Amino acid sequence: MSDAHDEHESAIKTPKQLIVAVIAAFVVPIICIVLLVQFVTSDKLPNAGADAQTPEAIAARIQPVSDVGYTFKDASGPKQLLSGEELYKSTCSACHGAGVAGAPKFGDASAWAPRLKAGYDTVVGHALHGLNAMPAKGGNPDLDDVEVARAVVYMANNSGGSFKEPEVKEVAAAPAAEAAK
The missing domain is CATH 1.10.760.10 (Cytochrome c-like domain)
Incomplete structure (x- = not known):
């Protein structure tokens, strides 16, 4: 009977590949965390409503509906x-x-x-x-x-x-x- 089903091969075959995998396991999450922190703390967020709080945008939202597209006769x-x-x-x-x-x-x-x-x-x-x-x-x-x-x-x-x-x-x-x- 063969013991082939108990054997498995790893993707890491050399010590050099092991070192690269360990470093990548630490560096990739750290880079992701740094990028997320930078995104959250940036001044202008795209599509986050930054322009929606300008005085002009607020005035356009709260103007009376009757002033838009209606002509009184x-x-x-x-x-x-x-x-x-x-x-x-x-x-x-x-x-x-x-x-x-x-x-x-x-x-x-x-x-x-x-x-x-x-x-x-x-x-x-x-x-x-x-x-x-x-x-x-x-x-x-x-x-x-x-x-x-x-x-x-x-x-x-x-x-x-x-x-x-x-x-x-x-x-x-x-x-x-x-x-x-």
Whole structure:
């Protein structure tokens, strides 16, 4: 019977290798400890929030939410009409951006072609009064008819159409002029 299973060989075969292994067993942990102490005691720690305590960063965190990205509008002031692009981005893109519920995608000339053949008045009428899954005025009853027409022209013209931008009637200026008298 062989005693081979009781024998094992060490990775250290010479006294020189033993000395190197003993020195490495002491030096490597000491180097790790020194590096950790240096990291912890350094002045500026990366990603540790050192910049988060500057006065500017604190002021940005505690400023009122209403000051960021909100514009207050005077409800009694004259209505500012949105451009076609602004209205598309705020309202129409929800469905026309992805083609939801059969809506023709923005820029898809083949999907818009049959609608464009129907003419400006028909397409604007569908936008104003709704058609199939599309609600009247895109679901926003506060929109002015001119705003909706501008959005239709913007979407149609970017999808192969050549509609003319609707003209704005000066209806809002007349009541303001009468009130000033």
